[in-house]
Amino acid sequence: MARKQANRRKPxxxxxxxxxxxxxxxxxILLAACGVLVFTYQLSSAMLDRQIGSISVNGPFQRVTALQxxxxxxxxxxxxxxxxxxxxxxxxxxxxxxxxxxxxARRWPNKIEISVTEQVPxxxxxxxxxxxxxxxxxxxxxxxxxxxxxxLVGPEDQAPVVARRYLTVREQLIPLGLNVRRLxxxxxxxxxxxxxxxIDIRLGRKDVEDRTHLFLSVVADIVSSRETEIDFVDMxxxxxxxxxxxxxxxxxxxxxxxESREMVAGxxx
Numbered sequence: 222m223a224r225k226q227a228n229r230r231k232p233x234x235x236x237x238x239x240x241x242x243x244x245x246x247x248x249x250i251l252l253a254a255c256g257v258l259v260f261t262y263q264l265s266s267a268m269l270d271r272q273i274g275s276i277s278v279n280g281p282f283q284r285v286t287a288l289q290x291x292x293x294x295x296x297x298x299x300x301x302x303x304x305x306x307x308x309x310x311x312x313x314x315x316x317x318x319x320x321x322x323x324x325x326a327r328r329w330p331n332k333i334e335i336s337v338t339e340q341v342p343x344x345x346x347x348x349x350x351x352x353x354x355x356x357x358x359x360x361x362x363x364x365x366x367x368x369x370x371x372x373l374v375g376p377e378d379q380a381p382v383v384a385r386r387y388l389t390v391r392e393q394l395i396p397l398g399l400n401v402r403r404l405x406x407x408x409x410x411x412x413x414x415x416x417x418x419x420i421d422i423r424l425g426r427k428d429v430e431d432r433t434h435l436f437l438s439v440v441a442d443i444v445s446s447r448e449t450e451i452d453f454v455d456m457x458x459x460x461x462x463x464x465x466x467x468x469x470x471x472x473x474x475x476x477x478x479x480e481s482r483e484m485v486a487g488x489x490x
Contacts, residue, residue, distance in 0.1 A: 270301035271331050280337035284319035290335065293317055302331045310335070318360055321353065344387060345370045346380055356384025375406040382406075386433070390414070393437045397445040418448045425457035432456040440464075 276298070278287040294310045307325045314323040314337060322338040340359045342351045345367075351360040352373065358380050371391075375383045387404045394400055400417040407413075412424035422440075424432050436456055443464070444451055453465040 270303040273298055273300075273302055273305065273333055274331035275333075277328070277332060277334045278337070279335070281339065282337075284339055285317060285337070289317060290314055290337065294335075298333075302327065302333075305333070307333075321359075342367065342370060344373050344384065346373050346384075350380075352380065352384050354388075356381055356388060371401050372403045373405070374403070376408060379406055386412075390433065390437065394441060397441055399441060399445055399448075416444070416448075420444060420448060420451050421453040423453065423455045423457055435462065 276291060278290050293313045293316070297305055297310050297313065300306070307327070310333070311323050311325045314320055314325070314335060319340050320337055321340045324336045326334050328334050340351075340353045342360075343354045343356075344352045345363075346352050346358055349360075349362045349366060350358050351363050351366070351370075353359050371387065373380070373383045373387055383404060383406055387401060390404070391401050394416075401414060402417045402419075403413075403415040405413050409426060411426045412429050414422040414424065416422065422436060424436075433456075436454070440454055440456070440462055444454065450467055451464055452467045455463045455465065
């Protein structure tokens with residue numbers, strides 16, 4: 222009998238969620254307070270977002286002038302001191318030729334301060350291009366190319382690769398009193414390097430990394446000590462290199478023996 226009565230009981234209903242009741246007067250006061258806060262914030266922002274009064278442009282200017290920078294960002298300066306987009310100004314300045322970095326900041330009460338760093342050309346690319354110290358092409362058609370810059374040549378998409386190899390080789394040659402005048406890779410992938418003393422280094426198409434390492438670790442010392450007698454160095458051998466001597470400057474016996482041993486394996490490209 223007890224079981225039948227239990228079956229007749231109605232299942233309990235879950236309590237429904239209800240928002241707490243708020244008097245209409247209290248809700249109106251809350252909305253009014255929120256409106257006052259929003260209005261106060263907007264009024265304060267409008268009062269502080271005054272017109273930009275001055276611009277300060279700092280940097281070691283050689284290729285770019287402060288006037289060029291001000292002209293480039295003139296549209297951004299139409300905004301107020303607080304509403305102006307500093308990132309937009311920074312992008313506009315860096316987009317100028319010869320600008321490497323730019324920092325833009327607000328200076329209370331109504332001044333914008335811009336500090337710039339110009340690009341430092343490390344090499345020329347092709348006929349008119351300029352590469353920076355990171356191997357990036359930052360000017361593709363320079364009106365003036367410094368004559369003292371080394372020249373890097375190659376297919377257009379190979380600029381970063383050629384620049385990296387140049388920077389690596391140059392860093393290791395400088396302590397030996399040597400430098401690179403020209404580094405070139407042709408359409409077939411064959412590499413050729415000319416030192417500042419006019420000696421040609423032929424690296425070829427295959428195993429260029431290994432041949433470059435062999436040149437830097439072994440041959441560069443020979444070139445440094447006898448650069449007036451050497452015409453070229455050919456690294457295009459499987460196990461070594463040959464040295465081409467200038468007319469009237471025969472290689473000493475030790476170098477001739479070295480050359481004969483290294484030539485046994487023959488050319489590989």
